[in-house]
Amino acid sequence: MRVVILDNVLPINLLKDWQEEDISRVPEWTHGDQHPLIEAARPYYDTSKIRGFETWFHKNTRPTSGFHYDRDEYAYATHKTLRFPLCSLIFYITVENLEGGELNIENNIKITPKENRLVILAPRIKHGVEEFKGNRTSLNINPWERLLKAL
Numbered sequence: 001m002r003v004v005i006l007d008n009v010l011p012i013n014l015l016k017d018w019q020e021e022d023i024s025r026v027p028e029w030t031h032g033d034q035h036p037l038i039e040a041a042r043p044y045y046d047t048s049k050i051r052g053f054e055t056w057f058h059k060n061t062r063p064t065s066g067f068h069y070d071r072d073e074y075a076y077a078t079h080k081t082l083r084f085p086l087c088s089l090i091f092y093i094t095v096e097n098l099e100g101g102e103l104n105i106e107n108n109i110k111i112t113p114k115e116n117r118l119v120i121l122a123p124r125i126k127h128g129v130e131e132f133k134g135n136r137t138s139l140n141i142n143p144w145e146r147l148l149k150a151l
Contacts, residue, residue: 002044002121002122003105003109003111003119003120003121003122003125004041004044004118004119004120005111005117005118005119005120006040006117006118006120007114007116007117007118008116009036009037009040009091009116009117009118010036010116012116014036015093015115015116018093018139019093019094019137023057023059023137023139026055026057026139027055028054028055028056029052029053029054029055029148030052030053030054030055031051031052032050032051032052033047033050033052033053033143035053035141037089037091037118037139037141038050038053038089038141038143040118041087041089041118041120041143044087044120045086045087045120045122046086047086047143049086049145050086050143050144050145051144051145051146051147052143052144052147052148053085053141053142053143053144054085054141054142054144054148055139055140055141056139056140057137057138057139057140058129058136058137058138058140059136059137060135060136060137062128062129062131062132063128063129065128066128067104067126067127067128068126068127068128069082069084069124069125069126070084070085070088070121070123070140070142071083071084071085072084072085072144072148074148074149075149082124084123084124085123085142085143085144086123086142086143086144086145087120087121087122087123087142087143088120088121088123088125088127088140088141088142089118089119089120089121089139089140089141089142089143090103090118090119090120090121090138090139090140091117091118091119091138091139091140091141092113092114092115092116092117092118092136092137092138093115093137093138093139094115094135094136094137095113095114095115095134095135095136095137096134096135096136097133097134097135098113098132098133098134098135098136099132099133099134100130100131100132100133101113101129101130101131101132101134101136102129102130103119103127103128103129104127104128104129104130105121105125105126105127106125106126106127113136113138
């Protein structure tokens with residue numbers, strides 16, 4: 001199992017821009033491999049085969065799936081086939097007055113959210129988020145070597 005934790009990933013001016021951005025405007029799917037967080041992951045994962053990546057945010061929310069794998073939801077829903085992204089990126093944009101909210105990873109690993117922290121998970125790693133109080137915004141990215149179908 002491979003988990004990488006990087007702190008102070010973005011320059012402070014870019015982090016501030018992201019904190020002020022309207023996160024509802026970010027596309028769910030982007031072709032190509034150009035993103036500052038994918039750049040940060042390149043030393044740890046082979047990103048040469050990325051065809052695109054999906055993104056989503058959690059602003060004071062947790063994944064509804066609980067403890068889960070990041071996977072191709074269409075392939076699972078239609079064929080019960082498990083397909084995984086090249087890696088999973090979890091980036092903390094805002095963390096304020098947080099109680100709880102740890103990222104739980106299989107094998108009893110807990111990671112505390114911290115502003116400007118990037119957590120990179122290998123494929124097939126189960127993870128989830130503990131309940132929390134306070135402000136917590138994360139950007140999640142799954143890079144894929146193939147295009148995905150929508151549900």
